[in-house]
Amino acid sequence: MQVEPYDGPLLEVSDLSVTFRRRGQRDVHAVDGVSFTVDAGEVVGLVGESGCGKSVTALAVTGLLPPRGVEVGGSARFAGTELLTMAARARRDLRGRDIAMVFQDPISSLNPVVPIGVQVAEVLTRHRGRSRGAARRESAELLERVGIPDPARRLREYPHQLSGGMRQRAMIAMAVACQPRLLIADEPTTALDVTIQAQILELLKELVRELNTALIMITHDLGVVAGMCDTVNVLYAGRVVEIAARRPLFASPHHPYTVGLLASIPRLDGVRGEPLNPIPGSVRDVLPWPEGCAYAPRCPRQIDECLTGPPELTRTPDGRAYRCVNPDLTGGPVRTTLQVAA
Numbered sequence: 384m385q386v387e388p389y390d391g392p393l394l395e396v397s398d399l400s401v402t403f404r405r406r407g408q409r410d411v412h413a414v415d416g417v418s419f420t421v422d423a424g425e426v427v428g429l430v431g432e433s434g435c436g437k438s439v440t441a442l443a444v445t446g447l448l449p450p451r452g453v454e455v456g457g458s459a460r461f462a463g464t465e466l467l468t469m470a471a472r473a474r475r476d477l478r479g480r481d482i483a484m485v486f487q488d489p490i491s492s493l494n495p496v497v498p499i500g501v502q503v504a505e506v507l508t509r510h511r512g513r514s515r516g517a518a519r520r521e522s523a524e525l526l527e528r529v530g531i532p533d534p535a536r537r538l539r540e541y542p543h544q545l546s547g548g549m550r551q552r553a554m555i556a557m558a559v560a561c562q563p564r565l566l567i568a569d570e571p572t573t574a575l576d577v578t579i580q581a582q583i584l585e586l587l588k589e590l591v592r593e594l595n596t597a598l599i600m601i602t603h604d605l606g607v608v609a610g611m612c613d614t615v616n617v618l619y620a621g622r623v624v625e626i627a628a629r630r631p632l633f634a635s636p637h638h639p640y641t642v643g644l645l646a647s648i649p650r651l652d653g654v655r656g657e658p659l660n661p662i663p664g665s666v667r668d669v670l671p672w673p674e675g676c677a678y679a680p681r682c683p684r685q686i687d688e689c690l691t692g693p694p695e696l697t698r699t700p701d702g703r704a705y706r707c708v709n710p711d712l713t714g715g716p717v718r719t720t721l722q723v724a725a
Contacts, residue, residue: 391463392420393597394444394565399457401436401443401621413439415621415672416457421565424595428612428629430602430644434666436621437601438487441567443467445484446474461565480510483558487570489550493542499526499553500538506560525556529586548579555586562594569601584611605648609633617641620669620677623696626704637705637712639684676707684709 401414414436421427429437442448444459444466459466461482466474478484486492494502503525504518513521519538526534529552542550551571558566568587572580584607591598600611608615608629615632617625617640625638636642643662650657664681675690676682682689688708698704 393423393462394421394599395458395460396420396440396444397458397460399440399443399459400455401439401448402454402456404452404454412621412672414443417618417621417623419616419623419626421597421599423564423597424591425614426591426598426600426612428600428602428608428615429618430605430608430615431618432603432644432666435618437618438569440618441484441569441599441601445478445482445567446471447478447484476510479506479563480561481563482565482567483561483563484567485551485554485558485569485571487573489547489554490542492554493550495542498539498541499545503538503553503557503560506557510561521560522556525560526553529553529556529559530582531556547575548582551575551579551583552586555583555590559590559594559596563596565597565599566590567599567601570603571600572602572604572607587611605644617644620666620672622672622677622706623704624678624706628702631701631703635713637703637710638678638707639682639709639711640678642711643681684711 397418399414399417400412403411403413417436417440419427419429429440431437439448443455446466446469448455455467457467461477466477469477493499500519500522503522504513504515507513507518507521508515523534523538526537531537531549531552537545537549537553542553545553555571566587571587572583575583587598587600588611590596598611600607602608612629614626614628616623617632617638619640625632625636625641627637632641633645636645640662647659647661649659662681668680669677670679670690671677672693675692676694679685679689686709694706694708696704696706697710
C-alpha cells in the first residue's frame with residue numbers, strides 16, 4: 384500500500400483511547416482521549432512519568448497492541464489514512480516502511496538467536512524487495528551509518544555479543560532502513576551511559592535533518608526534551624495535560640504537573656546536601672478523570688473546583704494548551720540547570 388502525498392499533518396491523533404479489559408477485574412484506561420499532531424520533519428515529545436500512557440499511545444498508533452483484551456477507540460490518521468481501522472496486512476506493509484519504531488530495550492526487542500545482519504536485512508527484503516546479497520550489503524552500510532565499527536563483522540554477531548549502545552544503534556539501523564516518514568523512539572537512551580546517550584540523540588537528530596523524518600520522542604528525561612523536541616505534550620493518567628513549544632514550556636510551565644517535573648530535576652549548582660524536590664505520591668495516586676482532575680491528589684494548587692469534574696483543555700492565543708482549573712500563569716520560570724536548545 385502506497386501512501387499518497389498529503390497536505391496536512393503527517394500524523395493526526397484525535398481522541399485516542401486504549402482500555403485493557405480482564406475478566407473479573409476493573410477496566411484500565413491506559414490512554415484516555417489523547418490528541419496531538421506531528422508534521423514532517425518535526426520532533427514531538429510525549430513526556431511524563433512511567434505509567435502515564437506514552438508507550439501505549441505509540442503501540443496503539445502502530446497497531447502493536449495485543450489483539451485480545453484491548454479496546455482501542457478514536458482516530459489516528461497517517462498522511463490522511465486512518466490507521467486504527469486499516470486491514471492488518473496493509474498496516475504491516477506500512478509499518479517498517481513508512482512508520483518505524485525504536486523500542487525501549489533492544490536486548491528484549493532483538494531476536495537473541497538470529498544474527499544482527501539477518502535481522503536488519505529482513506526489513507530490506509520484506510519492504511524494499513532487495514535480494515539477499517543486496518540486502519546484506521545495504522545492511523553493512525546502515526550499520527556503518529549509525530556508527531557501528533567493523534560492520535561486516537558485526538553482521539555475523541548475535542545481540543548478546545554487542546554492547547548496549549551497539550544494540551541500540553542496530554535497532555535504529557533497522558528502523559531507518561526504509562527511510563520512514565515517521566519514526567517513533569520509545570526511551571531510546573534508557574540504561575545507556577551519558578556518552579552513548581549523547582551519541583544516540585545526535586544520530587537521531589541527523590536522521591531527522593537528512594531525511595526530513597518526523598520523530599516522536601517518548602521519554603521522561605526532560606534533558607532529552609530540552610535538546611531535541613520542537614513541541615512537547617505532557618501526559619498524565621492517560622491524558623494530555625499541557626502542550627507547548629519547547630522554549631515556552633521550560634520558560635513558563637502552566638500545569639502544576641509540568642512545574643513539578645521541572646522542579647524535581649537535581650541542580651548541579653545547588654547547595655551541597657540540599658534535599659531533592661520530588662512530586663509527592665506516585666502515579667497510582669490518581670482520581671478518575673470523570674470525577675475531577677487526576678492529578679489533584681498530588682497537586683499543591685488543588686482547589687474545590689478540581690474535584691467537581693474533569694477539566695477541559697484550555698487553549699491560549701499563543702498556541703499553548705493546558706488542562707487545569709488553577710494553572711500557574713505567573714510566568715515565572717522553574718529553576719533548572721537544563722540547557723534548552725535554540
